[in-house]
Amino acid sequence: MKSTFLLFFLSLLAAPALAQTNPGTTQNPNRIDGYGAPVGAAVPVSRAAEETTIDIIGGYYQQDGSHGAVEGGRGTQRLTDVPPAIIVNVPLDTVSRLTANVGADFYASASTDRIDFALSTPSSHDVRYHGDFGYSREHKYRGTTWGIGAGVSKEYDYSSFNMAASFAKTSRDGNRQLSLAGQVFFDQVTLIQPLELRPGYSPGSLTGKGEAGTDQRRTYNFSATYSQVLTKRLQAAVSTELVSQNGLLSTPFHRVYFRDNPVANPEPAAGGDFSARFPTAARVENLPRARFKYPLSLRLNYYATDLVQVRGFYRFYNDNFGVAAHTFEVELPVKVTPFFVLYPFYRYHTQTAARYFAPFAQHSINDTYYTSDYDLAAFSANKLGLGLRYSPVYGLTRFRVPGQDAQGRPRVMRLKSLDVRYANYQQTGASIYSAADRADLKANIVSFDLGFAL
Template sequence: MKKLLLPLLACSALAAPALAQTGTTQNPNRIDGYGAPVGPSVPVSRAPDETTIDIIGGYYQQTGSHGAVEGGRGTQQLTDVPPAIIINVPLDTVSRLSVNVGADFYASASTDRIDFALSTPSAHDVRIHGDFGYSREQKAKGTIWGVGVGVSKEYDYLSFNAAASFAKTSQDGNRQLSLAGQVFLDQVTLITPIELRTTTGRGKSEYGTDTRQTYNFTATYSQVLSKRVQAAISTELVSQNGLLSTPFHRVYFRDNPDQNTIPTLNDNFIPRFATAARIENLPRARFKYPVSLRLNYYASDLVQVRGFYRFYNDNFGITAHTLELELPVKVTPFFVVYPFYRYHTQTAADYFAPFAQHSVNDTYYTSDYDLSAFTAHKAGLGLRYSPVYGIGRFRVPGKNAQGLPRVMRFKSLDLRYAHYQQFGSTVYAAADRADLVSNIISFDLGFAL
């Protein structure tokens, strides 16, 4: 019954699947950028006779002390295991199908505080998701178009999405314009903190529901500038309408005359506060407009430099800048090591204030530190091993078009580790102490059939 974090996005640098993003749990892979949710995958052109399979997964762990469930003062301890499988199947020489299915098994200490208790059912949840895409290439015209649909489900959340894309490549292959549109239709169960509920029962049907719609349009133009330099610029226009706040996020006020309806909180992990909380309240419309620039420089046959910059702005008052640098180095022709670093900084939303700093006269209010002013650093190392003839081969049932036994190649292995630290504004937190720390290990096993 929680909002979902998606540490599986840490794997997106390994295997390029598109994943549905459905929550606002504090996750550095979601925080950095505040872009639109990513939707159904649209497969890219590959060898016409090759089916590819990527098995991805990992482990995500975070700690922090600004949980929004407790008004910005509680634990942010969280773990997630997100296995998934991505399959691209050729239908003929010009069209392909893609399937991306997976699950998230996660445990959140912060949402365990919705009922002011420990080890309740809200401490654990499972999210399942599936995305399905179709693409068709017109080689003579240099175009590829695709469509896709997807679904994501967890206890308090159900999301359906659809996407369409179009790409046009120049005759010399040096330029490409890509356009994509996505729609997300979400339904959220309004699970509120126990002291703010109007009914005494805890059945899912007693909470009520609300909806949210997200519309996303992306345009990307890429250009080969020289034999060594490639660049791409993109913009993302996002419109969200409906429930944008989280019903089980508490907000405490400095001047609230109402007393807490639960006077005795004997759990040492629950922050004691005399006055009553209210449910987080945010506007029901949000517009986001990030612009990004990507630059790849092939310094030599062995070394590349990949740079990325994004500017972000929205009508909540957040302005953000993100810089990322990746340095792939070929240790051998088949083995690549790629250290990476990412820096993110942003201003606070107009509606954010720390624990007990809001006034009851405020129209909108949140103490969710995802919307606070902060800087963040993420650094890590990736390893990729991909021999020309694959790591190994093994037979699978059936025969190929030539009547020979089918053979699957284990063609590549990716491993990636990242360490993330988030530092709050010096107004509200110590500048030399990280407010949120996480570690992410992810892998991608690539197969071809």
């Protein structure tokens, strides 16, 4: 009965899993305070080659703020997101394996609800689906591993296809490794404009075409990482990533208001005080169609004692939009028991504003490019959290699954580990802005990872 219940629970969690990425109605090409390896690129795997592993990942993300880009830098940024995902790693033999990462983002956004002025419109809820698949092969004698991958993602107004490749070379003593990875994204975006800016719109009515065609974006990523064991207790890794984006880099339903626009704002279809709050007409956000990003990072792992580690990370970021950023992160895993680890973590991020950013109603209509998206503002952010990992040597539990192994024995799946994390995120605008124009985004994130082996 116990094994039947666990198998049923596993199937329930896996069934809806079809994603990843950032919460939001479209992938934001302007957000730069995250980091990570290209999705879909194969990397060396340290787990036993004969094991099939399954990670079921889930969580809950909730944020709120008062500088939504949909309303030109004013208005709610309330958002909730539930992102289940499942990662499967299947060995084909002792040197090659297949990986799959599928999931979905189920989110509700009060910010995008303001595209049509009215509340609870279809734009307030959406689902993003994604799937990434990879193949890797290791040449143990040469110390090399190469991989290829591909992926897709889809939501109402956005679709993407990507291809990836990777290569890693490890020294004979295992103390050094050079990893190279490349990825290309082919994105198509449906152009959905704010209601009052749509062709055919007339004041006081809901008429007007919601979709104004499509546009495209191409993103090319190349990353290189060199890692080195320096001493018995210290490991270091240096990495860089070059990113080139071409095509639509602005979001078509982000409004921008101007201090000197002579055109009055049309009467909103839903009534209210919209015209009083925004007396002049808005325009759709406009950004250059080419962007180059070039971050450089350093990662250090120090084994202070047999029970305590110190993991440090620093990244410098720059791009041709004029954004420069610094990110510091530290994680302190503490082994409470041989199988139970607590790891508090802290992350600090600070950045300058893009040259095309200005707060609400501070742009001039003579500007060529303009945005009031606070992802491109000057701000600092603090993220503080705690995680726990429980991974007993024989697993938390085990249960039978249909089929037999290569020796004809019943197949047994183990729940190997449980990982749970909580983090609080707070973003504060730079002092160069007035009190009303400073970002005040706050978020809470809970996530878990159930690790299975077959």
